[in-house]
Amino acid sequence: MATKLPKKDVVIVGLGWTGSILAHELTDEGLDVIAIERGPWRDAATEYPPNYAQDELRYRIRHELFLRPDQTTFTFRNKMDQTALPIRSWGAFMPPNGVGGGGVHWNAETWRFLPTDFMLRTHLTERYGAGFLPQDMTIQDWGVTYDDLEPHYDQFEYLCGTCGTAGNLKGQIQQGGNPFEGPRSRPYPNPAQKQGFGHTLWAKAAAELGYKPFPQPSGNMSRPYVNPLGVRQGPCTYCGYCEWFGCGNYSKASPQTTVLPVLVRKSNFSFRDNSEVTRIETDRSGKRATGVTFVDTSGNEWEQPADLVILSAYTMFNVQLLLLSKIGEPYDPVANKGVIGRNFTHQTMSSVNGFFDKTKFNFNPFIASGAIGMCIDEFNGDNFDHGPLGFVGGGYLGQVQTNGRPIETSPVPKGTAKWGAEWKKNVADYYLSNLKGGSIHASMYSYRDVYLDLDPTYTDRFGRPLMRMTIDFHENELKAAQYLTDKYAEIVKAMGAKIVEKEPRKGPYDITKYQTTHLNGGAIMGADPKTSALNRYLQNWDVPNLFVMGASAFPQNAGYNPTGTVGALAFWAAKAIREQYLKKPGPLVDA
């Protein structure tokens, strides 16, 4: 029997990026807010200081900062006619855990989606005709436009101190930036990061091939920065221990380095760590959330009543909590009904490795940051004519080598010895002259048979069903992967590589092969409650005092890292709550 705690105005589930942003906005509104975080408190000086954060085995290989599957995991199968089996140890993605969430160990690549990404079905249908899209592709418009979100992208970028070169200022294309990006109202808060030899050479080759390379927008600081809240970051020192690791010297944007120092000082904010929310409670009508139930490390159950519930627990856990709390109709792919679990997507990652003459090329791969890199966007979204190609979607191509950590990044060419004396010689010969950071960061659009639901067999440590992932690549994405990989390889060849190895993504979707933790969908936003879980303000259609943050709201993924858009949506929703919902609690959009 859960012990009831004194009521709060707002309870926030999960204290990562969106939890921190919502907590900050709603405490500024004068509300009494508590956040409940499943994992532990984390902080540079105490949990990832620059005298042991740089430990590849501990953090990159053994994943110390990440969730343990025995705390929560999922089951996985490719197709509906297969049996899903548990993910006993992580592979294809790695869920975060702890205060700051993925914001602690992301690499801080901070992109905006394209204007067409938000109107995807409308746009593609207009341009190519409805018949061009695969029949079982379930892409949708988001219900918001890029213009709606632009001020909030700006808000998030200025919170983080994002470093970049603007490509489109109020409609004017700018030299050196991304000519395809949507118009931005003002430049980035900080100039782009410096680039290494490999990144620079790649950009040169790309420019010579007629592309317009630009620096990747980076949440690793190019100089000391103080954000609008008064929180400071130092300059990134290109240590090469970024993604998978916490930043030891306050130079990577995270909730810890941008929001939490101000948040914890507010008397109307508190949070609990090591407390896992197990259910969102609703009243008998099922149309009003009354708070959440959570469990502490001793297994004691507590109930935290609140008038407003913000679910910001990361994509998968958001969807899982909705399913377990019986909020919203679960998606049934056969009947094509229901909303919770539909439009689940990941990313389609491919790569190209280059091996160069060690007497002419020294890339010093260990001098890098998480979001360093030069990119081209000619093959993203609908920036190119898909008509003759027979697929839709795309991604950015980027020489984004982030590290020279030797366990992960000491390649030898395919077909050469994987061990022994020859290996020993090759690994030494190629270490400084390999270019492994060739990233093709392509979209994954949504399909009818790629979805989330509850597993019939496997349970978690509380005896609740695990969530089941049914996911495989579709022909569309694999075609795009091959096409983009070929384009990328041309650039590496033009750089003067001796050996160019193409690694286009191939099916089936493999739970053991890592390809970003950009899981999306399952609780998507949209204009129609029949095909979405949330309205355009991320408010749940069924339970108006429940808002669900995060990439679980994406109806499909785009060819970019999601965090910029996740942050923008959080600010957008916070504004709607402050200016509309609090004045008149209830549905903000007519169903």
Added chain:
Amino acid sequence: MRRARTIAVAATLGGAALAVYPVARSIARDSDVQDFAQIERGRKLATLADCFACHTQKDGGKPFAGGRPIETPFGNVIAPNITPDRETGIGNWSDEDFDNAVRHGTDEEGERLYPAMPYIYYTKMSRDDVKAIRAYLATVPAVHNEVHANQLPFPFSIRWSMNAWDWLFFKAGEFKPDKTKSPEWNRGAFLVTGPGHCGACHTPKNFLGGDETDQALQGYAIQGWFAPNITGDKTRGVGAMSVPDIVALLKTGHNAVTGVAGPMAEQVADSSSHFSDADLKAIATYLQSVPAGDAKSLTPVAQDDPQMKVGQAIYRDSCSACHGIDGNGVPSLFPSLVKAPQVRAPDPTSNIRVVLRGARSAATDAEPTAPAMPSYSWQLKDDQIAAVLTYIRNSWGGPAAAVSADDVRKQRKDLADRDD
């Protein structure tokens, strides 16, 4: 909003659910409990004098309810309850009793207080000042908290011995302005030598715990730190900082070259971050005029000295991650090892401590980041810490005395007994 100050602030703002209502008490007093102006003045003075810091237990103690151990070289003295509680606080005290305690060092029974209560500084305040403080304290929530103040070991437990001590070291008397100096300087002098009681931590003491008044504010080892030289000394004091930089340090906890940690971080959070800008400027002006001591002329340790070479390697490999390859740090984030005066303090206690232990710097509304130094005690041995500190202290803006492995070993041992 500062968590622990919520109630006190709420009382003066008169806004919150837990507002406190001043209660007229029938005790011999001549301060008017209804005089809001006096209460407000008293609150400001109490902030200047930072009564809160010593008289409130750390980590969630009720404000002014006492119980906090104050470290002295002779043992711990427990700060009493100064809330208006009649049984365990000072609710039963007259204004005269209170004034005697604050400015004369005696309690309501005429017994001498230990100079852990800085009455030797507070004596500089006027009777009206102290009356105002009393008026303010009478409005804070009464807390029933029994405190047994005297926990010093024999023979220091004999209060009567304080008579001799006071005769030696206590010069009673209000602050007398120096007519040859500006009003701003005088205000600063009053604040520093009076309610601010900076010398309580920053002035060296003799073996009896009395101030070495001819070395005023030249630094003192206390509570496992070395409270640095804050005279106008240009290399080891605040003489090379601008007045705005000193103001920033006291107001926000950070400035372009350094930041405060440890007990001073507490002071900034509870006390000086609430001072007016004019007062802070006055303090800075005064401090820069305080005479620097006679510096022993030191020969810098040579760059090719083996200890320096080890230190240079450790510095480049480790410390440069935050403090920069050239030691310049990042303003308001990582102290500049080139310019921060406490780096070259003759007593390396603070330097050794932050390397061994780590430290969280001050957090204020103006500077909320509160960057923290990590602990190196698990990674660096005593001679390595000694080497890197010697290198830092002799490479930029130096010289300063080398640090020995023994210095580090001793402090490692001392810190093992501390929980702060």
Added chain:
Amino acid sequence: MAISRRQLLATAAYFAAGTVAARARVISGGLPWHPDAGTPPKPVRPGPWQYFTADEARAIEALADRIIPPDPKTPGGKDSGCAVYLDRQLAGPYGRAEGDYDKGPFMPGLPNQGRQSKNGPAQQYRDWLAALDTYCLAHHGNKHFAELSDADKDAVLHALDDGKAKLEGADGKKFVEQAVKDIQMGFFADPIYGGNRDMAGWKLIGFPGTRYNYLDWIDRHNERFPLPPVSLEGRAEWTTKAG
């Protein structure tokens, strides 16, 4: 369902109800900090094997020297401590697959569904080494793997990797793949874990180790980085050379 705007709220009563019993902290007011916080790594120290039996250790050492053979300029896997590394890893949480989901039912899955066996890496190595032993004794004149000539050892490993030879009751190809992975991991992990002794692996390839500040090098393109590698436990220059 109006939400009343709250004023400053002293939440002491709430904390009393929450903190004592909940055993998970309520944090407010400031960033948490306490002295010597964090979890620095525990160095591996030389000593007796903690997981492997003497025979298993001999086999792993021999394996390490074939995966990373010694040569006149650089040590091999054995002298670099890769066997010690693996021993300590298997003796610890990694070996026990601590943190993995281990609820049943255990059913065989497709390769892309990942590990579905009950056995963690430690037990897996035990099984593999036993099967390797059986194989060598049967096919190589009653000799253990470590007793074979270098050429024969290589031949066995290649044969298992190619699938031309099979281990009884164990997947020989998987064994070679994993052993190569683990030995090379030990060669490149921080020396604090027992392998990469004296940073031999890092020196071989030119990796500078745990350095954290390259601000003075980011603009220096196509130049050899000159500083020696440093590990979590430092480097030789962190100690005064005697005399």
